[in-house]
Each structure stands twice: as C-alpha cells, then as structure tokens.
Amino acid sequence: KAGVTQTPRYLIKTRGQQVTLSCSPISGHRSVSWYQQTPGQGLQFLFEYFSETQRNKGNFPGRFSGRQFSNSRSEMNVSTLELGDSALYLCASSQGEGLYEQYFGPGTRLTVT
Amino acid sequence: AQSVAQPEDQVNVAEGNPLTVKCTYSVSGNPYLFWYVQYPNRGLQFLLKYITGDNLVKGSYGFEAEFNKSQTSFHLKKPSALVSDSALYFCAVRDGNSNYQLIWGAGTKLIIKP
Numbered sequence: 001k002a003g004v005t006q007t008p009r010y011l012i013k014t015r016g017q018q019v020t021l022s023c024s025p026i027s028g029h030r031s032v033s034w035y036q037q038t039p040g041q042g043l044q045f046l047f048e049y050f051s052e053t054q055r056n057k058g059n060f061p062g063r064f065s066g067r068q069f070s071n072s073r074s075e076m077n078v079s080t081l082e083l084g085d086s087a088l089y090l091c092a093s094s095q096g097e098g099l100y101e102q103y104f105g106p107g108t109r110l111t112v113t
Numbered sequence: 114a115q116s117v118a119q120p121e122d123q124v125n126v127a128e129g130n131p132l133t134v135k136c137t138y139s140v141s142g143n144p145y146l147f148w149y150v151q152y153p154n155r156g157l158q159f160l161l162k163y164i165t166g167d168n169l170v171k172g173s174y175g176f177e178a179e180f181n182k183s184q185t186s187f188h189l190k191k192p193s194a195l196v197s198d199s200a201l202y203f204c205a206v207r208d209g210n211s212n213y214q215l216i217w218g219a220g221t222k223l224i225i226k227p
Contacts, residue, residue: 033215042219043203056214090157097213099145099164104157 025093142210
C-alpha cells in the first residue's frame with residue numbers, strides 16, 4: 001500500500017497570505033490527524049477527523065482550520081499567516097479511533113517570510 | 114487533567130548497553146499507549162503499542178515497553194543499544210474516557226555513542 005502523501009512538500013509564503021495543505025491517507029484509513037512540529041515547541045496537535053467529522057481539536061487559533069472529504073483525503077488551511085507559523089506540518093492517518101496506531105506522512109515544510 | 118510526561122529531554126547511552134526512555138501518563142479512563150520514533154530527516158514511525166493484555170509489549174527494531182498500571186508508566190527499553198537507534202522518541206496516550214483524544218509527550222532525544 002502507498003503511504004501517507006502530503007502536498008506540497010515545501011512552501012514559502014509571506015505574512016498575511018493564506019495556505020492550504022493537502023493530505024492523502026493510506027487506502028482504507030478513515031482517520032486523519034494534523035500536527036505542527038517546531039524545534040522549540042515539539043509536536044503540537046491541530047485536529048483529528050474521522051469520517052468527515054472533526055473529532056478532536058488542539059489549542060490553535062481559529063486561523064487554523066481543516067476538513068476531511070468523503071474519500072478520507074484531508075486539507076488544512078491557515079489564513080493570515082504569521083512568522084510563527086513557520087513549521088513542519090505533519091499529517092497522519094489511521095484505520096480508526098482508539099486503539100489504532102497512526103502512520104505519518106513526510107510533512108510539508110512551511111516557511112513564512 | 115490528561116497529560117504525558119517524558120521527564121528526560123535527552124538520554125545518552127553507550128553502544129551495546131541497555132537503554133530506557135521513560136514515559137508516565139495521567140488519564141481518567143483506560144489508556145491506550147504508543148511509542149513513536151523520528152529518525153533524523155525522516156518521518157515519524159510507529160514503534161509499538163499497549164492496548165490490553167500482557168504488560169510487556171514488543172515492537173519494531175528490538176524495542177519493547179512495559180505497562181505499569183500502578184505507576185502509570187510505559188517505559189521504552191532495548192537490551193543492547195545501537196548507534197542507529199539515535200533518534201527522537203515520542204510517547205503518546207489515548208484516553209478512553211475523552212473521545213480518544215491522543216496526547217503526546219514532549220519527546221526524548223536518544224543519543225547512542227560508539
């Protein structure tokens with residue numbers, strides 16, 4: 001099976017712009033989670049979707065939003081970008097909730113200038 | 114409040130020695146416990162998990178972890194460390210009483226010296 005894919009892999013944006021990141025889960029996986037990883041803050045949970053419903057949400061401002069489509073693919077959007085949004089954004093998929101492990105994509109490296 | 118603690122930011126071990134990376138947790142319901150590893154310039158990978166049953170679970174690359182309910186711990190262990198084990202290790206727990214929200218530790222950098 002193909003792994004989790006994320007596009008684009010690298011992105012450079014300027015402050016105030018918005019960005020959309022895409023994630024395609026492993027075939028058959030219905031749950032998708034998003035994380036922000038920075039050297040100083042570690043791994044921060046953004047949101048988790050299961051069957052198109054947001055199941056959990058982390059402590060991020062409303063500028064961060066996401067959605068999941070009927071084919072389990074997911075997108076996350078960041079509006080009004082700030083310098084502090086520069087990070088590696090990771091997507092992970094799993095078969096479901098609870099006892100299932102997550103499989104991570106390679107991430108999208110976002111740089112805000 | 115739910116939490117996961119990895120008390121050591123960094124662990125240094127000589128190659129061939131046993132290694133332990135510590136993790137303790139606090140959740141209200143039954144915990145589902147996970148270890149993940151992030152090698153330099155590579156993605157996060159699943160190592161092992163505890164759901165129920167035998168307290169000692171075995172995972173990838175010779176790693177194992179022991180679930181201790183009374184101490185609310187899930188320490189990662191390996192009998193003989195390899196230089197290639199050098200990586201960032203994350204402990205995570207799902208709380209069975211809280212919509213299965215996955216809570217992550219801050220990560221422990223493991224350095225194996227030849």
